[in-house]
């Protein structure tokens with residue numbers, strides 16, 4: 001599990017640790033880790049051209065000390081300050097002593113650029129002096145963000161104006177949520193965590209991302225004593241005369257998600273379409289361990305949605321099922337509810353603009369989970385899963401932009417429903433589903449069709465299970 005901590009938590013941990021260590025120790029650890037990554041990125045340190053973009057705070061200090069280490073190994077290091085009156089004095093002295101220079105303008109060519117403008121002390125959009133330096137980053141240079149790409153909000157991943165687009169981010173002590181959540185995540189490039197000793201003083205994380213090992217541990221593999229009922233029967237209320245395909249795709253995701261059986265409830269013509277593609281499907285109501293309601297219902301299916309929500313089993317509500325949801329009704333449910341909106345649906349549920357959700361995904365998913373008392377999975381460029389109560393938000397690390405295609409959400413809802421029926425808690429069902437779905441899409445490659453993602457799920461499942 002990759003864990004991420006807010007600025008407030010990181011600062012508190014740093015204070016606690018600094019009180020026990022000689023002054024400057026953490027910055028030296030950070031700079032040493034940063035320089036080590038830079039050395040690995042450069043084909044040859046001696047003779048390479050390194051540019052440091054240096055802000056007024058300790059982020060600039062880390063950068064100057066790391067630059068000094070590179071200069072000592074023979075790199076030509078040029079620092080450019082955002083504000084020449086405010087530069088970390090110790091860092092600048094170290095750089096000069098090692099043969100580096102402070103200059104007024106960003107050189108036109110560089111092999112490596114270190115972005116040390118702002119770190120966790122950054123607030124709001126980059127100021128013009130910083131944005132101007134970002135604009136002058138020479139084309140072709142490898143860009144390393146120090147702690148986080150300047151212009152990305154460390155806590156939320158929001159980008160309010162100009163921001164550095166890094167190839168690599170070297171972050172100190174702990175990952176920050178903004179490095180895992182878009183739009184910030186897509187500016188961070190490959191992530192390197194430098195251990196500065198914070199681990200022992202960090203509390204529970206604010207966000208976390210599953211990795212292969214964690215997913216493997218959650219997959220509901222059948223045992224010799226399993227039968228179809230113990231493996232879980234999922235009921236699917238989906239599809240309509242207008243959107244029959246949504247039912248087929250939700251059932252596809254459910255069957256490929258390992259459900260013991262899938263029961264389809266909907267118009268006879270749609271049931272025929274489902275059976276034609278998946279003769280394994282049971283048709284009509286009956287006992288189930290979980291429901292998926294909503295994909296492709298259009299204006300139909302209201303009563304079935306209510307009926308499912310009235311039952312004491314986990315219910316996943318997606319797409320058209322999300323319209324007109326009553327927070328009171330959901331909060332009163334004893335069994336888990338999992339909501340799976342995309343940004344547009346989340347915006348409608350929250351009564352805000354879609355852009356607001358897209359720019360502030362973490363706040364939106366937390367807000368929905370709290371308002372509806374339901375685990376909420378917000379689909380998008382980084383899918384987020386918020387628990388109904390306190391606890392870390394899960395950030396999905398898999399996926400590809402090709403998943404923005406018709407029907408991919410239907411497959412995801414069937415898959416997550418399948419995992420709910422198998423008995424996974426809703427946060428795990430949502431996050432394991434998002435993980436496998438994103439991995440299946442990557443294995444498929446693009447341009448992809450939603451049904452191909454469903455068909456690639458067994459491969460994704462095996463890839464995760466095989467390695468652990």
Ligand SMILES: NC(=O)C1=CN([C@@H]2O[C@H](COP(=O)(O)OP(=O)(O)OC[C@H]3O[C@@H](n4cnc5c(N)ncnc54)[C@H](O)[C@@H]3O)[C@@H](O)[C@H]2O)[C@@H](O)CC1
Nearest residue numbers: 014026027057058059118119120121122123125126127147
């Ligand atoms: N606190 C610690 O124990 C450690 C801190 N470290 C480094 O220190 C950084 C935090 O240092 P600071 O607290 O000095 O803060 P930063 O260096 O991140 O930034 C604060 C400075 O940037 C300016 N600033 C804020 N928002 C801005 C914006 N939007 N545009 C332009 N300038 C802006 C502020 O006026 C302030 O001068 C970390 O990110 C990390 O790189 C590391 O050395 C490890 C240890």
Ligand SMILES: [K+]
Nearest residue numbers: 115118148150
């Ligand atoms: K930075």
